[in-house]
Amino acid sequence: MRIIGSSIISLDESASTNDYALELLKSSKPADGTVVTTKKQSAGRGQENNSWESEPGKNLTLSIILYPHFLPPDRQSLLSMAIALGVYDLINSHITAQPVRIKWPNDIYIGDRKACGMLIQNSIMGNRFDYAIAGIGLNVNQEKFISDAPNPVSLKMIAGREFPTEELLWQLCGWLDTRYHQLRLGDRKGISEEYLSLMYRYNEWHVFEIRHRAAEARITGINRYGQLQLEERNGTRSECDMKEVKFLI
Secondary structure, rough: OOOOOEEEEEEEEOOOOOHHHHHHHHHHOOOOEEEEEEEOOOOOOOOOOOOOOOOOOOOEEEEEEEHHHHHHOOOHHHHHHHHHHHHHHHHHHHHOOOOEEOOOOOOHHHHOOEOOOOOEEEEOOOEEEEEEEEEEEEEEOOOOOOOOOOEEOOHHHHHHOOOOOOHHHHHHHHHHHHHHHHOOOOOHHHHHHHHHOOOOOOOOOOEEEEEEEEEEEEEEOOOOOOOOEEEEOOEEEEEEOHHEEOOOO
């Protein structure tokens, strides 16, 4: 039985679908997998409080309410991986001209350009995963970007054709649901191994900014807490949170 997309709340306009979902959770208990989507989002957010630019009616902006009680709090990064894999599955099913990869922790890149960003907000109560809100912004038909984001791209810009957003939303829910069920069924190893195999710049030597200094390094893995593991040319190894490492593109 489908969980993600079994209930869809469609809005014409919202400041932030993540904020809307959070308000829903304060006043009720929406069904697991409830999707909140909007045609126009005026205050969308990305990682580290960055804004998310989305031309009204051109893209997919949505949030998913989940209750992953089956995951221990210290493995919440697995949920992020599963969501990223679901979005990857959708994009990879439509884009063949360039490689599709997951940039840690959960951006989706086509080549060296960003097609999708995600913001996952988790609520932990004691030793129990309470709920999660997975916000997704996917560039679909937008062709001009006016923000200072360095490398945005849309599916249309790559494929050279328009995509029907409502149909794409339903497809996305299906891919995400498959990955969520995979995680619920306990395939943690499969999720983590496939995520690693699809990571942008995995095991390749590149220059990163690691704790405010530039260093040539390669990604060697992700630990159980979701931290990025890096090895520098001189053998120095680091495990970094999101604010401690930057990809220099």
